[in-house]
Amino acid sequence: MPIRAVDEAPLNRFHRKLTWACAGGPFLDGYLLSIIGVALVGMSGELNLSTGDESLIGAAALIGIFAGGLFFGPVTDKLGREAMYTIDLAVLVAGSVLSVFATETWQFVVLRFVLGMAIGADYPIATSLLAEWVPNKHRGRLLGVLILAWYVGAAAAYAVGYVMAEIGGQGTWRWMLATGAVLSAVILLLRVGTPESPLWLVGKGRTADAQKAIKQALDRTVPVEELLAASAAEQAVGQSRFRDLFQGVYLRRTLFCGLFYMCQITPMFALYTFGPTILGSFGLGEGNDSYLGSALISCVFVLGCVPALRLVDRVGRRPVIVWSFALVVAPLAMLGGGSALPVAVVIACFCAYALFSGGPTVLEWTYPNELFPTSIRATAGGVATSISRVGAAAGTCLLPISLDRLGIGTTMLIGAAITGVGWLVSFAWAEETRGRTLAETSSRPGAAPRSTTADNYARRTP
Template sequence: MSIRAVDEAPLNKFHRKLTWACAGGPFLDGYLLSIIGVALVGMSSELNLTTGDESLIGAAALVGIFVGGLFFGAVTDKLGREAMYTIDLAVLVAGSVLSVFATETWQFVVLRFVLGMAIGADYPIATSLLAEWVPNKHRGRLLGILILAWYIGAAAAYVVGYVLAEMWGTGSWRWMLASGAVLSAVILLMRIGTPESPLWLVNKGRTADAQKAIKKALDRTIPVEELLAASAAEQSVEQSRFRDLFQGTYLRRTLFCGLFYMCQITPMFALYTFGPTILGSFGLGEGNAGNLGSALISVVFVLGCIPALRLVDKVGRRPVIVWSFALMVIPLVVLGGGTALPIAVVITCFCAYALFSGGPTVLEWTYPNELFPTSIRATAGGVATSISRIGAAAGTYLLPISLDRLGIGTTMLIGAGITAVGWLVSFAWAEETRGRTLAETSALPGSERPASAGEEDRGSLRESGHSLRESGLGRS
């Protein structure tokens, strides 16, 4: 049986465990980025932090994510998914523990930067590992579940912050930071023992290890001769490198993945800020109750992702992302009416945007993993994450300035314009990858030829140039 068995395997306990373990990284991202916002209230008063100190502490993790995604994606393609999969979680545990005992601003800034690097590294590590293990027909949905974990983590942080603040007041901020260490340790334990990606092992010529990994995970024995043929095919072509992401077709795919990701999260960060203002109309935006309001915002975005999870595998990636961006523009344009709008209209627009944004959200990590070959898959995911964080950091920094100088209406129209750019990028460059093997989706245009009957029997698939050339890894 070929590695086709991996692509077409029924979902089992291993797939479910791997999905939840991989989702731990985005969950911790949402949790750690959000819990610091709650903890800063107590930190500021106890440590006499200035506004500049708070800004540095808040921004350090975003800068770390940029660096971590850009650098450690390439390291993951070189050293393997399995090793980095646990190392980055160990860094999260250590960094969170040390944060509990920090007393100086520079210590918090350094630790938040390190935590951000580990989070940024985990995105390409975990998503590439999951993409290379899950069956084709479930890949879009399972990768989409990972992004849901971000919102759940953010909501959990606000709830935990609310409970701790109610019990022990603002002085409980060290307990808030300690909670991140506990959660990181739990997820680290979940990840121990996960087998290496068979695609990565074959790409490196480690066919015997690939056979053992498949046996351990799926309890299926793959004839080593077929893996040897796949390995020989892999080694017979030039392996793609970091610079290939910025050449030819891969440049277009890199720009597509990074730009649509950035255009999706930049206005989203703006609405995360605008959300508490809306909830303030109902008395939920002040004091500790504001933490519950922020948790509710995260839940609304989770609800928006749920229908998209089904649609990406049922109707396809391209129609979902193109139509979602088009529909996302509408509520932002309406919100351009500013404070003159009735609160019911504002809430409706907010909910509509959250619903429509589910499409691009669940594809943030699907497309980078599908459009690039094994040798640069994690690298591409890391670059896309880094590009997106430029928008996140800029949105976080510029939003208060825009609200103060331009007003909420103009700020929302700017968000609509950014979203419209996301639609243009998707309309021009989004490819359809539903139901296809990773070898097929990552192949360069025109590099595949129809397989003959004899080749189908051998399970071989030919790819040229910088893409994979795999045997037994595609569908016959």
């Protein structure tokens, strides 16, 4: 039994503010992961960092994201979305401020790990909160906006890094890190006062609190009977636990969400991280202007997400993800021609890859939030994020080795093969969830009616 006041509400100021506030986490992810890459140039010289030190600092955040998603997803389902929603941003502020004053490699590694944990925690926290507040017909698009914010954050980091490096030189690296602290504080303030998810509240039997939250956010009074029906429906599903993600239909959904996410992000993250190096392997330019080039690459990824945001709620999730994966394979396979390809072809292939990857990208957080019930929704999102980061870390670590030993052409073909696996997974397991309530999309196929209370109220309500 859904809460109709939430599922059928028109978009209003609250929804827009909540979307911006939730998008702040992915924006900071893109910004903080990218600004450290720019700052490392100045850090290496001033702090005498070795190649190993740089690798540790760069990998610490990815490891932290893996741990944060895996651990804090279940915590969010237990303690609630609203509490964790501000705590993790406070950690980002503190970690970013301390990074400005760090002087030793181990300090940067620890702080980057902590920042990564906070970022990994924010993914399931913010996405589950937004998914449980927005109307059904807008859910796919608004959840996709969160992914879009990642690329905007990354582009902003490279642009800021480029300007600061040009004006102040490499010695401005601490000021670069300070910008991350300021942005984290701004987004924390934006999140203060956000009400708790009504679905989570009714799932815990707190119907009075859910009624107050809906009144505060949407200025609508929901009959207690409707909330009791929704609470009974949530209780009828049962309080699923972490192990339920690996049983029955939820096992298939867990594998689907984690694998397609990993197959999408593995080549993308590697290409994104080493974009200037890869372009150099194709005979294109590199140097300090590579920061600006990376910012432009981010903008192309943003452009690819824009049409996908409209299509997921118009034509559906399944056709978007299946066709997008199929189209992404082609430019990567063409890049398998290596350095012999004309420059125009290389640029066209990179642009095509960035544009076509928008489909899987905007669904990275939509599917985990739609395919699992409220009691394990954040947990599922955290697990999917953690699985994806295994691929991101592997791709980031192995790509330089592959470029050196196998060459650019073979490396691109490997990326095409990984993307092909993503297409197979999506073709076999992607479900259509467009226009359905979270109660419908997260239920087991063929499940019996959830509760007599819910059914009776639905029959009485016009």
